[in-house]
Amino acid sequence: MDLEEHEPSSPKMHQVLDEEGELIGEEPDIEDDTLKDMYWWMFYARKADEKALKLQRQGRMGTFAPIKGQEAAQVGASTAMKDDDWFVPAFRELGAYLQRDVALEQNYKYFMGDARGNEIPGDVNNLPIAVPVSTQIPHAVGLAWGIKRDGGGKAVLTVFGDGATSEGDFHEGLNFAGVLNVPAVFFCQNNQWAISVPFEKQTNSETIAQKAHAYGFPGVFVDGNDVLAVHEVTKKALQRAREEEVPTLIEALTYRLSMHTTADDPTRYRSEEELKEWEEKDPIKRFRIYLEKKGIWTEDWQQELEKKAEDKIKEAVDAAENIEDPDPEEMFKYMFEVLPEDLKSQMEYLKRSLREKEIEEEKVEIEGGFP
Amino acid sequence: MSEMNIVDAVNDALHLEMEKDEDVMILGEDVGENEGVFRVTEGLLEKFGEERVRDTPLAESGIVGVSIGLGLYGMKPVAEIQFMGFMWPALDQLSSHASRYRNRSQGQLNVPMVLRAPYGGGVKALEHHSESFESVLAHIPGLKVVIPSTPKDAKGLMISSIRDPDPVVFLEPKKLYRAFKQDVPDGELVEEIGEARVVKEGEDITLVGWGAMVPKMVKAADHAAKENISVEVVDLRTIYPYDEETVHDSIRKTGRLLVVQEAHRTGGFASEIIARAADKELLSLKAPPKRSTGFDVPFPLYKMEDWAIPDVDRIVKKIRRLIEW
Incomplete structure (x- = not known):
């Protein structure tokens, strides 16, 4: 797809796979090993996230923001990056973080209240988690400006949610990026809920992608539960950023299947029907069907991954809980x-x-912890 | 040596550091083509080009946030907020990020940025153009807050601020921008951040202040001298880190303390100075430490601005009260 030609205000999302995992149009040119990797990171992130929730419920971990349902958006985007690109996260990024070389034990340590979990792995350009919504966006622009001054060749990917697009720093950051023309890609995981506030109460825009119009650069609306579509669009946007030093806004439509944080109870504000509807659109299931048709996914391989994930998670829990x-x-x-x-x-x-x-x-001890 | 006012001195420091280090960049509203509304960035765009001297969109949080990103990348941004009264939208970026990245990243990242802003009253400005809330900044852990009161200090401290690996807020007392000239050494000049300066030695009472209060304290000392009161004047130059040693050395000598602060009274940095003196030097004190400060009201429009700022008369009267106590 051509980023420049995409009509961002159209409610029609860019998709590679339909909701049943069937290819729409042309097959993307991605090596089997990369496809397997993508599936692994999505699956591993789901399992690690589920374990974290158990740990939190058992009182072994503090408050954290689960990613369940957003694995395709995160892994699709992060696998499109190069190691020396910069990743500028918000706070719900386990999938992307794991794929970007952050050891799971680090993430567990962090949410067990240990600052040492914030240590950044040496050879990857990741920033630490940013909690105040949207405030990391201008940092991505500054990094991208630095890259540009330095002769370019790298890009910055910053991620945030739909709620962040209402904040001043979203506007200021994107406006700066448009004026300065810097190699930054703004990736919105529109999971449709900012705690209890739904998308329609967040903005009267048809899409978030269309906001790019106002800043003078392309905006793309993509199916965030379609890992191949997310990967394709992000890869193009990053490549364009590296080569032409220009920004792009990507809106990946997804759904937060879990709570905002472990201190939140989503049954207070959203319906069981809506949740069921989106559980049917599970991004991991959709990708698995595609991989199975391609002969990549098998029961045996799945068993292998289950075992691998289980071992790694156990190791991470041990390391995080036994740190001095x-x-x-x-x-x-x-x-x-x-x-x-x-x-x-x-x-x-x-x-x-x-x-x-x-x-x-x-x-x-306060029951339920703090938000 | 060259005769300079504070505007010239800051400008000289910016020129020198930009020549010396390619990573130094200037950004802010009107800092390029217009050379800053007070002309502090004069000649920089012409000499260093738009790549390094950049007029930005009108967005204070964006200016600071983008500077943080530049700093994380390894650049040394010197950003300007046109007036301190307009710094509030950037406070989130300063307190949530600039001051925290080193700590948050376990020492792996740092933000070597300088945030410049003219501050303080006394120039018949519009509403929101005379504020001094440096105490708020000193309250944020992880920021250094530098406030020169002379051209020489302005140059030497600006050079140190740019070279500092941590974020520095550099406040320029605009009342003093062109108030007087001073011989300033040409070329390299470094004044250490965090060191107060004894402007005038004395025996009977210590006056502590910063920014535009320094010349007022000196004038008050001259008046007091006519009454045979010997006043020591300390210019803090940096409010964080606070040079407790210089102030307490002086208190031990004089036994009396008056802090002069242009800003509102409640919760101001003067309170911190007095708390520390009470804590550590109570037995050196012959009288209760006092403050001469602004009032707890918004900075007024200019018909009343002279009333809002401590003046020499008020300072001298407080000196007398302390001596007579």
């Missing part, structure tokens, strides 16, 4: 390159007060 406690110095030592005297003395005070602690306060 952080040193109190870690709370201070990354504040500045050189620690000011005042912070040093605050650090010494904390260490001393822990060492000499006489009164242990009773810990109060």
Whole structure:
């Protein structure tokens, strides 16, 4: 498909597979190994996400944002990236993160409240999780501007949700990108719910993709549960960014099958019917049907993946749960390159007060945790 | 040596650092073609081109957010917010990100950016053009807050701010922009961030302040001298990190403390200075530490602006009260 010719305000999504996993039009030119990889990362992310939910419910993990249902959008986009492209995430990115070399134990550590889980693997250009909605978008633009000044050849992919498109930083970031013409790809996972606020209460635009019109660059509306379509569109947008140093906005329509975070109860605001309807459109199931028809997916292979995922998840849980406690110095030592005297003395005070602690306060557990 | 005012001095520092380091970039509203509304970025677009000196869209959060991205990539952005009163939309980016990336990434990333803004009143400006909320910035962990009051300090501190690997907010007292000239060394000049300067030595009372309050404190000291009161004046130059040592050394010598702050009173940085003095130097103090500050009202339109800012008269009277206490 041609990004420039796509009509972003049309409610017609770009698809490669239909909802039954049947090819629509031409078969994309993707090697079997890549297809297998994509399936693995989607499947592994689903399993790791399900495990995290169990851990949270057992009180072994803090609040986190499940990705269930968004595996195709995440993996389709991240597999379109090169290692030296920059990935600028929001906070619901397990699928993309795992595919971008972040070890699962890191993610588990982070959501178990351990800052060391935020360590970035050495050879990949990932930013850490950004929690305030949309605020990472201008950072992606700055990185892309840096790339451009540096002679180009790389691109930045930033991801965010439908709610983020109502924020000022979305507008400011995309407007800057259009004016500066930088190699940034803005990838919206429209999962249709910003906690309890549905898409139609978020914007009166037909699509999010059409907002690109206003910034003077292409916008593409793609089926976010079709991993091949997401991959194709993102790959083209990134390539275009690397070669021509221009931005693209991609809207991937998907659905949050789980809760906003583990502190949220979606039965308060959305119907069982709607959920059922989208469970039928499960992105992993759809891709599996396609792979099965191609002779790539088999029961035996699935068993292999189940075993592999199970082992890796067990390892990650063990590593995350058995890490030694952080040193109190870690709370201070990354504040500045050189620690000011005042912070040093605050650090010494904390260490001393822990060492000499006489009164242990009773810990109060709050049911359900905090959002 | 060259005679310079603060505008010239900041401009000189920007020219020097841009010549020295290709990664230094300038961005903000009207910083290019118009050379800044106060002309602080004069000659930079012409010399370094649009690739490095860029007029941006009118969007404060975007300016700071994009600067963060540039900094993460390894550039050294020097961004301008045209007036401090318009910095609020960028506070989210400063407090949620600029100040946190190093910490969040376990020391793997840093944001070597400088955010410049003219601040403070006294120039008959429109509403929202006279604010000084530096205390809010000092309250955000992870930011350095630098406020020069002389051309020499403005140059030396700007050079240090650009070279600093962490985010620095650099506030320029616009009342002093062209108020006086000073001989400033040509070429390289480095003033350390986080070091206060004793402007005037004295024995009876310590006056601490920053920005446009510094010349007022010096004038007040001259008046007090006529009454045989010897005043020591300390210009903080940086409010975070705070140079407690210089201030407390002075308190131990004089036994009296008056903090002069242009900003509103409640929760201001003057309160922090006094809390620390009370905490650590109570027995050195011969009188309760005092403040002379702005009022807890929005900065007024200009018919009333002189009333809103501590003046020499108020400062001298507080000095007397402390001496007589």
